[in-house]
Amino acid sequence: MAEAGTLSRLRELFEKEDLTVTQILEARRETYSSILNRSELVRIVEGKDLDLEKKLGESKGQTRRATGQWILGRTRDAAETLSHARPSKEALLVGAHAQLEAGDAAQALELADKLRAQDLPAPDALAVEVLRFEILEKLGRHEEVLAAIPKAQKAHGEQADLHCHAGMCCDLTGQYADAEKHYSRALELNPEHEPTLFRLAYNHDLRGEDKEALEVYERLRTMKPPRVASLINLGVMYEDRGDYMRASDCYEQVLDVYPNHQRAQLYYRDARASLSMYYDEDAKRREHRWGKLLSTPISEFQLSVRSRNCLTQINVLNLGDLVRRTEEELMTMRNFGETSLKEIKELLQQKGLRLARPGETGIDAANPPEIPSPLPTQGKPKEDVLQKPVAEFEWSARAKKALESLGVSVLADLTLRSEKELLGIKNFGTTSLNEIKQKLAQYGLSLKEG
Template identity: 35%
Template sequence: MTATIQNYDFLGTLRDSSPLSRDHLNQMLSAAVGSGSADFRKAIEQVTEEAQNNPALRVRAGIGQFLLGSPKESEKILTGTDEGIGRYFLAQALLSQGRYEDAANEFEQAAKLGYHPVESILRRAGALRRMGKMEDAEELIRSTGAEGARLAEYSYQMGCILADRGDTFGAIEYFERAVDMDHHHQRALFALAVQNSRHGDDEEAIQLYERCLSRPPYLRSALLNLGLLYEDKENYAAAQYCFERVLKYDPGNERAVLYLKDIEATSNMYYDEESLKEQQKLEQLLSRPVTDFELSVRSRNCLATMGIDTLGQLTEISEQELLSGKNFGETSLLEVRELMAQHNLSIGQYLHEKQREPAFDQRDLSPEEQAAVQTPIGDLNLSVRSRKCMTRLGITTIGELLMRTPDELLSAKNFGVTSLNEIRNKLSEMNLKLRND
């Protein structure tokens, strides 16, 4: 079997004058992986060129362009065909461009022309659902009866209906059933990957996205999402490959362009391991209790009365504040200065980094605005990357987010311009802004 796949004659299959069956397509797609992907692409590009002078090759060229990830070129080639399989792939090309009504009409024509009528009906139901016609879509799905229920597409479409209605667990059950029936059902694999990512199971999500992208067509949303997950795992080379793959067939994809810039910025960052070790030592030192060191009874009691327990707290208070403490005089101040100097620290060293003042006074806000700032950050429906950055920064509410400046957010790991713009857009919808924005 391996030898057959390695030596698959893509060009011969595409040029063959016999009807292009689903079995032919599946064989080609199974062979169009690894080293075979380059041969697959070259064969389609050649057939596309030959189709300009040979109308018999137009449908195959159009299908090939869709499988390569070029729906607009596919639509251009397939428009006007009277072959059922051509109309079916034309519908897919339209669907991927968000032209749901046109796609629904083409799926209907594909069914009338005899191309897998039941599956064409199910795909048409999916287009209707994307148009917001939920009841019509479900009725159409169920109209396929027992014959439809035996298809993976039936389970996938029912899962989408349940997902749109908020029944997440019911949807997952249908998606899993679709994958059990067809291990290569890309849209079901994609849907399961999204659900796993939303529930924090990134490892499973990565595996599902990789399965989804194991053979053509390569879903752009899957490539973008997988790239973000790779980046979060610091697998920057794999993330870059995903974003570049999107741009290969969609050069104007704004998300891919921005994500790629973030990757390039991250890869150019200098990582100083020694500095990291020094920082960790400093943090350990600052966390040490003052009782670990030799101080007079008076100084120790004064510090305890003022609620100062660690060296770190001494770096966040001024000498004047210490002197204002009861029974804390110049002698105690000199004693504490000497203690800090022994450890290359000073009183008030990090005074400027004390708890930041709120960016706003909630008393000045309307009841609606006060409710908004108390809203959990999860209600912003942020992307995977932005959501994880919020977790790293310990931001749990919108109010806590508003206390951050853009520069503070950009300093967080994997938080780039794309994430910043996303958050700005989300906040602007609520008439809110980041601090200093």
């Protein structure tokens, strides 16, 4: 079977003495091609199928475990694991990505520069150069990227990645005609180039070209691994249209990969709350009916002996126990494979149920876990915080467009605006409002009352 080959390919990669940069990125793509692949990597990272330290030695084993943790979206775990490993090319790459995703672009750049100074084969050198450009863009050093791209093209040839970064930096410095030329050339070189498609979708969104934006975002949604920003922006667009079910699906797709992603949790809860407004009249009847259904013993259903034995091992005695489990939990059980998973999912689907999503608690997928309150940033006086440019933050397309329309350039400007003013902006809804309020709360700030 193809999937079995893919799984063994992941195992083969993680058992290698050394991994190249391109092999690590290949492993990441393969991991998100199916739930089975993710389950395989979970078992490897957690030491259930492979003792990495014993296989590769303590330091290399720790680095390889950190690589798996980063691929699975466990960024903090990866950083912690790397702190116990010796420096290596693999550790520098994973560390740079982990620091960038954690918001420390300066530290990410330091690690990327160290990796860039290593003796790397051509494909790896290009991947590191592209990562470095991404970090520089996070730091706002767009002119530096534009100046470096001709040299990179001379070294690596004409590449879609390089044209994409040139286009984005032109975009962000007001050189819009040049940006369009670079994006067009990137797609000529690679029609499925994900970063370029994302920029096109984002620009369509900013210009209010909703139909075109939706088409490209939906195309991006099928790519593996999906970009979080694509899914968030698509979800917000569906909310603007009142399609809360599709919006919820987008946020759930983020939570499948990053169960603790706070923005996705916040947006998911809001979308589900909006959706539930249509069903409140039937809530009590549904609750009673579900209570009876979820108490149905597993023994009443015709399951294969293998599926039944596996469920008994983890103390799943009724449907209520079963819907509290995730696909990944089931797939980590020995002797439980794709056939058993399909059998159980079909059973639940017949009853109008499903397995839990990662990060969900309880039996009702409409009630996601509570989101921890953000902590105020420490160590900076409020006066400095108030002058922080809003351009430094990552906003959804809707929020960014609203701030631009109001002429908001620093946080101080934002605190002078009220909820009523923001909600009066076309296509600005509760989700975008909560995004702005949460960002302000991180600095102990709030919108103007009234």
